[in-house]
Amino acid sequence: MNNYARAYVEVLEILKYIPENDLKKIPSKIVDTLKKNADKGYVYKVNKELPFEKQNLMEETKDILAVLFRDYWATDYQKQQIIMHEKAENMEEEKNKIKINYEDVFKKNKEETVLPAKKENKKWYEKFLEFIKSIFKKN
Numbered sequence: 001m002n003n004y005a006r007a008y009v010e011v012l013e014i015l016k017y018i019p020e021n022d023l024k025k026i027p028s029k030i031v032d033t034l035k036k037n038a039d040k041g042y043v044y045k046v047n048k049e050l051p052f053e054k055q056n057l058m059e060e061t062k063d064i065l066a067v068l069f070r071d072y073w074a075t076d077y078q079k080q081q082i083i084m085h086e087k088a089e090n091m092e093e094e095k096n097k098i099k100i101n102y103e104d105v106f107k108k109n110k111e112e113t114v115l116p117a118k119k120e121n122k123k124w125y126e127k128f129l130e131f132i133k134s135i136f137k138k139n
Contacts, residue, residue, distance in 0.1 A: 005039035007060035013044050014057075014065065025072040053133055066125030069132065085124045 012034055015023060046055060057065075070082050122130075 006042045008034040008038040009042045010044045010061040089124045
C-alpha cells in the first residue's frame with residue numbers, strides 16, 4: 001500500500017500541470033481520495049526540463065494516470081481502442097498460461113522443472129501512453 005500512497009503524491013503533482021478543463025472532468029471525490037491517502041512524507045516534483053516519458057514515475061503512478069485517461073479524458077474512439085487492447089492483452093495472458101512446453105514435461109530428471117520462457121509484452125497502458133505521446137508530438 002505504501003507504493004500507492006506515494007503514487008498518489010506523484011499523480012497529484014502531475015495533475016497540477018493538466019489543463020483546467022481536463023482536470024474538471026475528474027470527479028472531486030477521486031481527487032479528494034488521492035489527497036486523503038497520499039503519503040504525507042513523500043515529495044515528488046515534476047522536472048519541467050524533461051519530457052513526460054522521461055519523468056521518473058512509479059509503475060503505480062502510470063497505472064493510475066492510464067485509468068484517469070481512459071475514464072475521463074479519452075474520446076469514444078480511444079476508449080474503444082483501449083478496451084480492444086485490454087481484451088487482446090487478457091487473451092494473450094490466458095493463452096500463455098495454457099501453453100505447455102511438452103519437451104520439459106517429459107524430461108528424464110523429473111526434479112528439474114523448466115518453465116517456458118515468458119513472452120515480454122508491453123502492458124496496455126504503456127502502449128497507450130506511447131500512442132498518446134505520439135498524438136501530442138504531432139501537434
